[in-house]
Amino acid sequence: MENPSNCVEKQPGAEIAPNQVLPPAKKVKTSSMDSSFPVLLPEDPCLRMSDTDFEMHVLKALPALVGVENAVGAMHINAGGDSDRASAGITEQKTTGNVFVDALDRAATDPDSEKAHKDEMARQNRMLTTNGGMAYASTQSPLLELFNHVGGRESDCTVKGSLAETLKQAWQIDALMTLKVIWAVRSIHLGKGERKMFYTHLGWLGKHHPRTLLLNLKWLYKPVVKKDAKEREGDKQVIVGKVEKAEGGDGMEVDDYDVTHGSSHGYWKDLLNVLVLSAEDKLDMSDPDQVLLRDHRIPKNSDGSQPQKAKRGGQARRHGGRGRAKVSQEGGKKTPFDLELEQKAASKAAKAQRHEHILNRLATDPFHRALHLTVARLFAEQLRKDMILLESSKTNKEALREISLCAKWAPSLERFHDKYTLIASTIAELLFSDSALDPHSHSETTGYELSREAYLKRAREQYRANTLSPLRKALAIVERDISAKTFSNIEYSHVPSLAMNRYKHLFNENDGPRFMEYLGKVGMGETKISGAVLTPGLLVKTVMSAEGRQENTSLDRTVADMQWKTLVQRIRDSGNLNSAMAVCDVSGSMHSTSYRRDISPLHDAIGLSLVMAEVTQPPFGGRIITFSCDPEIHIIQGTTLTERVENISSASWGYNTDFIKVFRQLILPLAVENKVPPEDMIKRVFVFSDMQFDEADTDESGWCDKVEGNLGLTHQQIVQQEFRKHGYEVPELIYWNLAGNPGAVPVTSQMEGTALVSGQSQVLMKLFLEDGVFGEEEEDDQEDRGEEQGPDVVEGDGDGEWGMIHKERKRKRKGVDPMSILRKLVGNEAFEMLRVVD
Incomplete structure (x- = not known):
């Protein structure tokens, strides 16, 4: 019997000419039941177990790893002591106890001093940037190294080996904090929002601590992240049903950590992506995008051309194959x-x-x-x-x-x-x-x-x-209406930001009047547009790319401008900054796009710098310093993202990365010349760069050419000397690494007055936005008698009973360091449910 889908009903008495082209057969409606796709999997007895039994089975079935702990107590975050000991084990060398004799011994083994110099660099944890600048080889904290690892060459064996070793060292120091750092790398709303790097970390976790990976997967999609204050108005933003420890167990259920209308660290698709990587035996340290x-x-094809593809239901098929042999014999095609x-x-x-x-x-x-x-x-x-x-x-x-979702x-x-x-x-x-x-x-x-x-x-x-x-x-998923061509059903204010970027031209082509009306209402503040989870670099790239195109330029810029306002407002809702300024690297090395498709470090640097300029309070707000060969100060002009990017693009972009000139030729000379009082001086500087600074020139006094062990000063040390030499307090420097590859670092983990951040997400800026208060409050040590103390305070019940007497002590702002910023991030309650089990 013929398949009706391949037949055409013949009319009585009608003849079909040999070369007559027949209309395509009417498609018979089918379902997945008719598909030849193989669906068979063996029945698994574990599938319908209770959660408790399944969890126990998973723990029992997986092979135990030798040398790992089976139980981890409450979170303990090491401030760096263990890290220092681990680093010391790497760089520590034999010594006679006499520095000069040690130097003689090293020189004796290498008359040309090249090896001695390398040994000295390693001993002091130093290395050069790609441009010859003196920097540190590592932060001396595996935990900090892990969080600030930058992606881009996941296929490089050296990079993979280095990352695996960093994960191993971090886990040995503090397993729970390492797990939280891994989750922070993925966290869209609290952390770096990195997908590829997170999957790479999970590859290591699956190999070495598979039980921990499996039992924490649910915390990728559960709504455990509280929304910002303005965003959650009208919602009850509390952790629901958090219960006390139950007898015989921890008493915590999965839903106990859910936040009403909260956000998640990742999304459901992460689970499926990880599963595909595992199915292809690629849940490892390799580049996940290859799968x-x-x-x-x-x-x-081998010649670069696209392969020939048959047209389904073509003429040959409609002819029932007539003439096929003839064509094959004549032309051989x-x-x-x-x-x-x-x-x-x-x-x-x-x-x-x-x-x-x-x-x-x-x-x-x-x-x-x-x-x-x-x-x-x-x-x-x-x-x-x-x-x-x-x-x-x-x-x-x-x-x-x-x-x-x-x-x-x-x-x-x-x-x-x-x-x-x-x-x-x-x-x-x-x-x-x-x-x-x-x-x-x-x-x-x-x-x-x-x-x-x-x-x-x-x-x-x-x-x-x-x-x-x-x-x-x-759920009114936009793709359903796009497939059905029912664009009139789409509520554009609910379209996610990435979907808006992907489909905006489709909306304009198929539902132009209504879509443009929607954009007009967004411009007047009558409705909203999503954009908070986009990165500034992506939006900057969008408007910069539109400059060279005539087609769709206006729409691209209009949507990007509106999404930018949403993004900036989300940051503003979290707080603001005072006495801060962005320093934006516009040197040649920032133009590379090899590590992140078509978004370069330059796009990220400009975007993050503009966000900084908008959230910083007057009088420092609205200003950016750019640097390459020479630094320039920019007072940001324009009201739209497009206008502001064009303003920054007018800067002189060279191929040097002379970071020190920002302070020697711009900030400090202006301060000295204008007799700026200390209270009016800049208090913190955000440096958006790939950190490949040039070799620093010595100043006129020659201060910068030597340090202990005859190695040059790092850029951070030079900045400190320059400010102190002119009588000013050294500003806090936040080094934000936008590089595509790991390398030299400007500071170490315990260097006070500094911070290390990496990645393209503006979300991490919230760590510094507590209404301009940079750092934590701490109580002075009781032994410090130099500070004036406040009066005693008596707490009683008001009924004549004796109360507790406390000393009210003067509080001061605690200086930050790179580790304190990391502790602040992973100390967020949205990470507290993670647990280590192997």
């Missing part, structure tokens, strides 16, 4: 029909090969199997909750607000994540039992038994049609 972007690349058959055969073989690979990974790798089951259970649990909320929304519309990111059938893991089969099996799908599937009276493959196909179709589809409709 995750695989299906987004179009393969090319394959017909579209031949190509289509070959592609079908190749596709079928590829599907079978992937299926075999999936089954093999689940059967032979205990960690991957545990990860697969864990991810499936987490998705199924949340989808069940969301379906209950969806059902209750029929009588209570507020329930719709409580539906999570799980369905948005849940794996679609036969798409990328399901294609490489078959995770949709496992989720569907959890949601729909065989008896629920067919009550008579095991009936003794009918003698009918549903095969496992048929059952999984039914379950997957139910998952698609009765779970994902209604939930995605309720």
